[in-house]
Amino acid sequence: MKNGEIIDNIRLKNDYHIVRFFAPEICRQARAGQFVHVRIDHRGDRILRRPFSIHNVESDGALSVVYKVVGAGTATLAELGPGTVCDLLGPLGVGFSDVPADVTPVLVAGGYGAAATFLLTRQMTQRGIFLFGARSSADVILTDVYHRAGYDVRIATNDGSEGKKGFVTGLVEQLLAEWSGGKLFFYGCGPHPMLMALARQLHSAGMPGELSIDHLMCCGVGACFACVVKIKADTPEGWKYARACTDGPVFNLDTVYVE
Amino acid sequence: MADLTTRLGELTLKNPVMTASGTFGYGFEYHKYYDISRLGAVVVKGIRMTPSHGNPTPRVAEVTGGMLNAIGLQGPGVEKFLHGDEYLPFLRRVGATVIVNIWGTSIAEYGEVAARLDAESAGIAALEINISCPNVKAGGVAFGTDPKLAAEVVSTVRRATGLPLITKLSPNVSNIGEFARAVEAAGSDMISLINTITAMAIDIETRRPKIANRTGGFSGPALKPIAVRMVYEAARAVKVPVIGMGGICTGEDAVEFLLAGASAVAVGTANFVDPHAPLAVIDGINGYLDRHGYRSVSEIVGALEV
Numbered sequence: 001m002k003n004g005e006i007i008d009n010i011r012l013k014n015d016y017h018i019v020r021f022f023a024p025e026i027c028r029q030a031r032a033g034q035f036v037h038v039r040i041d042h043r044g045d046r047i048l049r050r051p052f053s054i055h056n057v058e059s060d061g062a063l064s065v066v067y068k069v070v071g072a073g074t075a076t077l078a079e080l081g082p083g084t085v086c087d088l089l090g091p092l093g094v095g096f097s098d099v100p101a102d103v104t105p106v107l108v109a110g111g112y113g114a115a116a117t118f119l120l121t122r123q124m125t126q127r128g129i130f131l132f133g134a135r136s137s138a139d140v141i142l143t144d145v146y147h148r149a150g151y152d153v154r155i156a157t158n159d160g161s162e163g164k165k166g167f168v169t170g171l172v173e174q175l176l177a178e179w180s181g182g183k184l185f186f187y188g189c190g191p192h193p194m195l196m197a198l199a200r201q202l203h204s205a206g207m208p209g210e211l212s213i214d215h216l217m218c219c220g221v222g223a224c225f226a227c228v229v230k231i232k233a234d235t236p237e238g239w240k241y242a243r244a245c246t247d248g249p250v251f252n253l254d255t256v257y258v259e
Numbered sequence: 260m261a262d263l264t265t266r267l268g269e270l271t272l273k274n275p276v277m278t279a280s281g282t283f284g285y286g287f288e289y290h291k292y293y294d295i296s297r298l299g300a301v302v303v304k305g306i307r308m309t310p311s312h313g314n315p316t317p318r319v320a321e322v323t324g325g326m327l328n329a330i331g332l333q334g335p336g337v338e339k340f341l342h343g344d345e346y347l348p349f350l351r352r353v354g355a356t357v358i359v360n361i362w363g364t365s366i367a368e369y370g371e372v373a374a375r376l377d378a379e380s381a382g383i384a385a386l387e388i389n390i391s392c393p394n395v396k397a398g399g400v401a402f403g404t405d406p407k408l409a410a411e412v413v414s415t416v417r418r419a420t421g422l423p424l425i426t427k428l429s430p431n432v433s434n435i436g437e438f439a440r441a442v443e444a445a446g447s448d449m450i451s452l453i454n455t456i457t458a459m460a461i462d463i464e465t466r467r468p469k470i471a472n473r474t475g476g477f478s479g480p481a482l483k484p485i486a487v488r489m490v491y492e493a494a495r496a497v498k499v500p501v502i503g504m505g506g507i508c509t510g511e512d513a514v515e516f517l518l519a520g521a522s523a524v525a526v527g528t529a530n531f532v533d534p535h536a537p538l539a540v541i542d543g544i545n546g547y548l549d550r551h552g553y554r555s556v557s558e559i560v561g562a563l564e565v
Contacts, residue, residue, distance in 0.1 A: 049531070223282065240312065
């Protein structure tokens with residue numbers, strides 16, 4: 001099999017798909033929260049790569065990525081079958097860090113952000129809590145893999161069609177109110193407004209954690225400064241722009257700047 | 260193997276392929292993919308006196324055959340560039356041929372940056388004066404769309420440094436030859452073009468511009484025919500060497516620019532698609548020269564038959 005060759009590319013649910021690439025080198029190095037930068041279309045007029053969080057890696061060199069069809073790039077990707085070879089750069093970016101075994105990891109994910117936190121369940125031996133938010137039950141994905149990993153899975157949907165009605169931050173609030181166990185450490189990945197709400201909530205609760213802040217990306221290697229996010233800094237404004245692709249996408253909560 | 264040595268006045272490069280400013284960071288980022296000293300030159304992202312935040316996000320949008328960007332010249336400022344380990348000290352260490360792109364929000368600032376770089380110029384091969392960034396409110400293209408101001412920037416920088424000077428022209432003008440002649444007369448040793456073309460893309464669902472700055476600079480392969488035409492016109496207007504760029508992805512693309520009159524070329528947006536793109540362009544030029552029996556790249560500069 002060639003590097004970057006698609007092993008399989010199947011629909012997970014509705015617009016959500018999972019593709020597995022043969023990428024043994026990337027699999028060996030990958031950490032939770034890192035991403036691969038995929039050149040989907042080698043011939044067409046959409047030239048830019050698309051970044052995807054690494055969902056899982058297997059010992060036989062299969063690297064999986066979960067994506068939602070949202071535009072031209074992902075629509076093209078969904079049409080590619082086994083045997084198609086894509087050019088992959090990666091693993092790129094700063095991933096999540098592990099916490100000691102006496103700390104309970106709380107993974108907070110929105111939508112396909114659930115893909116990026118999964119490797120944490122394999123990197124750390126302790127079991128944790130998976131809080132998942134989505135628009136409606138049509139967008140509830142990957143909760144089964146967290147179940148199988150032994151995580152306490154709790155779901156919220158905006159319309160109440162599955163789990164608790166409301167946002168994922170409601171689940172966080174509930175957890176913080178009822179928790180009497182040991183230390184918690186939060187990991188967040190999802191849409192920007194969700195992450196900012198989560199950051200605000202965790203800042204005021206004084207909880208430690210890391211957020212994967214994903215912005216419209218271009219080069220993926222730190223050269224173009226397209227994907228910047230605001231982080232706290234010793235500047236007159238109190239913030240500076242950091243590159244999601246190389247300074248992140250994972251940032252410690254302490255540095256995350258909330259407007 | 261043809262001789263790729265490229266002479267641009269007093270500046271000699273090992274080959275005619277550079278990176279376009281703003282598409283290659285400060286070189287550091289791509290050195291993990293290949294040895295960047297293999298390039299004709301590394302042209303770093305624009306440097307001014309002070310650090311700058313750049314523009315709000317979103318800063319880029321993909322369009323047919325290319326992209327729009329409005330990064331807004333985010334940068335570390337000249338002192339950090341001179342002394343920060345991942346900037347000029349790194350480039351010196353790896354032996355890259357370095358061209359520093361400079362800008363300012365006033366004509367005086369262009370001169371100050373040039374003087375500062377001149378004072379610690381070890382490892383700097385040339386300066387490229389950016390009077391063509393379309394995405395900053397003050398400076399940039401404001402100086403590049405008025406030939407008198409363009410000339411004033413160039414003569415200010417000329418007085419501040421003895422380093423070879425390249426002036427990067429904006430395509431957002433109706434008569435490129437006039438600008439080429441104005442900066443040549445003001446003391447620019449070379450000109451480079453084109454910078455991006457001011458453009459716009461709209462998200463029709465939200466009815467908002469796709470990038471926060473509203474307009475951005477269009478780059479990528481769709482731009483190439485416009486760039487080739489402007490390089491052709493500029494090269495006919497001046498005696499100084501011309502560095503051509505705009506949508507170059509392959510060696511064949513680069514050859515078009517050389518035939519049109521460019522003595523060297525730069526690879527820009529293609530770096531985002533393939534980190535190895537500039538090396539492929541070098542190989543492609545070499546392959547073309549061999550195929551056609553040329554012994555040196557200089558033989559095809561301006562060799563267009565009309």
